[in-house]
Amino acid sequence: MVFAGRTEVLDAAGEALEVAAFDGRTPRPLILVGPRGVGKTVTLGQISAAAAQQHSWPTVHVEATPGQLIDVLTTRLKDAEDIFHGTAPSRTPRTTITGTKVEATILGVGGGVEIKRDPADPQPTLRDQLRATMEAALERGAGLLITLDELQNASTADLHELGGVLQESVPESWPLVVAMAALPSLREKRGKRLPTYLERAEWHPLESLPSSDAREALTGPAAQSGRPMTSEAADLLLSQSGGYPYAIQVAGHFAWRSSTGSDAIEVEHARTAVPRIEADLDQLFLSRWDGASAREQEYLSALATVQQHVDEPNGGHVAAALGEATQAVSYLRDRLIKKGTIYRSAAGGLHFITPGMARWVRDRTAD
Numbered sequence: 001m002v003f004a005g006r007t008e009v010l011d012a013a014g015e016a017l018e019v020a021a022f023d024g025r026t027p028r029p030l031i032l033v034g035p036r037g038v039g040k041t042v043t044l045g046q047i048s049a050a051a052a053q054q055h056s057w058p059t060v061h062v063e064a065t066p067g068q069l070i071d072v073l074t075t076r077l078k079d080a081e082d083i084f085h086g087t088a089p090s091r092t093p094r095t096t097i098t099g100t101k102v103e104a105t106i107l108g109v110g111g112g113v114e115i116k117r118d119p120a121d122p123q124p125t126l127r128d129q130l131r132a133t134m135e136a137a138l139e140r141g142a143g144l145l146i147t148l149d150e151l152q153n154a155s156t157a158d159l160h161e162l163g164g165v166l167q168e169s170v171p172e173s174w175p176l177v178v179a180m181a182a183l184p185s186l187r188e189k190r191g192k193r194l195p196t197y198l199e200r201a202e203w204h205p206l207e208s209l210p211s212s213d214a215r216e217a218l219t220g221p222a223a224q225s226g227r228p229m230t231s232e233a234a235d236l237l238l239s240q241s242g243g244y245p246y247a248i249q250v251a252g253h254f255a256w257r258s259s260t261g262s263d264a265i266e267v268e269h270a271r272t273a274v275p276r277i278e279a280d281l282d283q284l285f286l287s288r289w290d291g292a293s294a295r296e297q298e299y300l301s302a303l304a305t306v307q308q309h310v311d312e313p314n315g316g317h318v319a320a321a322l323g324e325a326t327q328a329v330s331y332l333r334d335r336l337i338k339k340g341t342i343y344r345s346a347a348g349g350l351h352f353i354t355p356g357m358a359r360w361v362r363d364r365t366a367d
Contacts, residue, residue: 006043009204013047013179014054016202020143020175021055029166029178031151031198033186034206035343035353037246040181043206044147047179051145057175058083059145064154070161073146074126077133080144084136127165134174143175151182152340156193163195183353184343208243217248222256222265229255233270240277244356250280285360288341288353296341298322299332303342303350304361312349 009032016027030047032040048059060076062069124132137144154162166178180201186194209217215234218241222229229237237255241247254273259265292300302321306313315333319326333350336342343353352358 006039006046006206009043009206010046010050012202012204013177014050016177016179017051017055017057017145020177021057024173024175026170026172026174026176029180029198029201031186031201031203032179032181032206033184033203035184035351036340037244037354038206038208039245040206041149044149044179044181048145048147051143051177055143057143057145059147061147061149063149064151064158066153067155067158069148069154069158070126071123073148073162074124074129077126077129078124081129081133081136084133084140084142126161127168130165130169131172134169134172134176137175143177146176146178148178148180151180152186159193159198160195163197167195167197183340184345185337185340187344209245209248210243211238214238214241214243214248217245218252221252225256227256227259227263227265229265230267232267233265236267236270237273237277240274242356244354246284246354247277247281247356251277254280281356282360284354285357288357289361289364291339292336292341296332296336299329299336300341300352300361301365303352304358304365307351307358308362310349312345312347314348314350318350 009030013030016030019025019027032043034040044061048061051057051059058080060073060080062073062076065072133144151159169176180198184205208214215238218237219229219234233255237251238248241251251273254276255265255270258272258276259269262269289297289300299318299322302318303313306317306321310317315330316326318333319329322329333342337344340353342350345351352361
């Protein structure tokens with residue numbers, strides 16, 4: 001496996017794990033923000049692997065859903081407490097404790113199985129359960145990593161409860177690291193609805209890969225698998241996928257299939273793969289387009305047009321292209337941001353959440 005272009009965030013996570021494990025301090029949380037398909041979830045998985053391999057820590061993982069983040073996190077923390085006490089829940093048979101070492105798979109991945117607890121047992125608060133879990137970890141000379149994905153889906157109430165509980169835990173100096181991932185729409189809540197604890201987090205924007213990292217991500221897996229890719233083939237595939245990690249993965253997949261039986265991935269294999277790559281990405285764009293109303297599609301079309309001339313187009317630029325006042329169409333912008341179709345960058349510009357979609361929209365609406 002080749003994991004390209006995320007050295008900075010992995011270094012930050014490694015430092016946070018070391019601070020918690022060796023210095024007796026609870027570090028600031030890490031928040032990864034970026035469009036879909038740029039590798040946020042994979043990066044959380046790499047952080048989890050580092051916690052397990054370097055420190056023998058288990059990970060509690062939760063994918064946020066509206067109104068359920070706190071309850072699910074509390075339950076998963078209870079599972080972790082059971083592991084530290086040597087009574088691992090049945091859904092994690094590969095989790096064991098040897099001496100003071102914890103050998104654990106990720107708690108919470110694989111989502112369909114839930115622990116059946118006695119309804120007569122009182123449900124602890126998140127605050128009480130986090131304390132119980134960390135005290136159990138300390139007894140074992142271990143620590144804990146919490147990873148939270150799709151954080152933009154969490155309700156404001158859940159975010160504030162989460163932030164409050166984690167903020168209160170900082171003076172305890174627990175060996176606890178928290179890493180989160182979200183769409184850029186989470187930035188919309190900064191300074192408005194985010195708790196101070198999250199405001200002061202270490203934010204890491206994940207976007208498209210620079211050219212050298214994109215090439216490594218494309219050619220590295222092929223080389224490792226014994227079927228290297230020629231420079232000409234890589235050039236053609238990168239022209240289709242740019243630095244968008246999801247598109248790179250699609251390009252590599254179809255180029256590999258096209259080269260079955262060959263010793264290398266040549267440019268003719270890349271040419272054969274191009275229509276399949278385009279069809280795959282078209283389906284991704286089409287699903288987002290079909291999920292928009294007619295008026296939202298007008299807004300998307302205007303944004304796609306404006307992006308040809310303005311690097312950081314704002315709502316005023318798009319409104320002008322539509323021939324309307326900014327306030328008259330701001331509700332469309334807000335709805336599309338909430339749906340995860342577009343996002344507002346740190347510089348304030350509006351962008352499609354999926355790279356390449358602007359060109360697709362322009363082609364679709366050219367007539």
